[in-house]
Amino acid sequence: MKQIINFFFELGMLKKTPRSGYQFLGSGRESVADHAFRVTTIGFTMARLDEEVDPFTVMRMCLFHDLPESRTGDLNYVNKRYVEAKEDRALRDLAKTLPFGDEIQNLLEEFKAGETREAQMARDADQLDLILELKEHQDLGNRYAKDWIHFALKRLRTDLGKQLAAQILETDSTAWWFEGRDHWWTAE
Numbered sequence: 001m002k003q004i005i006n007f008f009f010e011l012g013m014l015k016k017t018p019r020s021g022y023q024f025l026g027s028g029r030e031s032v033a034d035h036a037f038r039v040t041t042i043g044f045t046m047a048r049l050d051e052e053v054d055p056f057t058v059m060r061m062c063l064f065h066d067l068p069e070s071r072t073g074d075l076n077y078v079n080k081r082y083v084e085a086k087e088d089r090a091l092r093d094l095a096k097t098l099p100f101g102d103e104i105q106n107l108l109e110e111f112k113a114g115e116t117r118e119a120q121m122a123r124d125a126d127q128l129d130l131i132l133e134l135k136e137h138q139d140l141g142n143r144y145a146k147d148w149i150h151f152a153l154k155r156l157r158t159d160l161g162k163q164l165a166a167q168i169l170e171t172d173s174t175a176w177w178f179e180g181r182d183h184w185w186t187a188e
Contacts (some may be wrong), residue, residue, distance in 0.1 A: 003097045009025035010094070012064055013070040021076040027142050028133065032066050035129060036101040039065065046160055053117050061111040061122035064104055066093065114157070124161030127152050131165050 022028045049053035053176065066074070068087035075085050078107040091108055097100030106147035111119050130152050138145035149169070154160050172179065 007098055010070045011067075014066070016128045017069055019076075020079060023182055024076065024078065024097075025134075025137060025140050025142065025144055025148065027137050027140070030133070032069050032120050036063060036066055038132070039063075039122075039125050042164075046125055046164070047118075048156075049054045050117075050121065050158075050160055053121055057118040058105075058121050058125070059106070061107050061119060062125050063106060065111055065122060065126060067104065067108065070094075112139070117158075118158045121161070124156050124158050127155045128161060128164055128168070131168050132173075135168050135171075139173045161165050 015031050017032045019023045019030050046054045047053050047058040068090040071081040071090035072085040095105040134145040
C-alpha cells in the first residue's frame with residue numbers, strides 16, 4: 001500500500017507543476033493538474049459523441065497523458081528544442097512501482113503513437129483544452145493567442161475535434177455565464 005500512497009503524493013506534484021508555455025504567451029497560468037482535468041472532461045464528452053470509441057479508454061489517456069511531468073516538469077515547445085525530458089524513462093520508473101503500472105504505460109504509449117481512434121480523440125482533447133485557453137486569452141485582448149490557435153488547429157486529427165474547435169472560435173468565452181443573463185445583474 002505504501003507505493004500506492006506514494007503514487008497519490010506524486011500526483012500532487014501535478015497540482016504544483018506550472019504549465020510553462022504561459023511565460024511565452026505573456027498571460028495566464030495553470031497547473032498540469034488543472035489542464036488534465038479539463039482534457040479528461042473534453043475527452044469524455046467527445047467519446048460520448050462518438051459511439052465508435054471506448055469512453056473509458058479515452059478518459060484514462062486524457063487523465064494520465066501528462067503524468068510523467070510529475071517527474072520531468074512541463075516543457076513547452078521552445079524548451080523541447082533544447083532539453084530532453086526522458087518522459088519514457090520517468091513513466092517506466094513510475095510504472096514499476098504500481099500493480100497497474102503496465103496498464104498506464106500501455107495507455108500512454110498508445111496515446112503517444114496516436115494511431116487508434118481513442119488516442120486521436122485524447123490527443124485532440126489535449127489540443128482543444130489549449131484552444132479553449134487561448135480563446136479566453138484572445139477574448140481578453142492577448143493578440144498573440146490567435147497565432148498560437150493557428151498552430152493548435154493544425155494538430156487536430158478527428159472531424160469531431162475540428163468541429164468543436166470551429167465552434168470554440170465562434171463562441172465568446174464569457175457567453176456561458178454572461179450572454180442572455182441580464183436579469184442576474186439587475187435583480188435584487
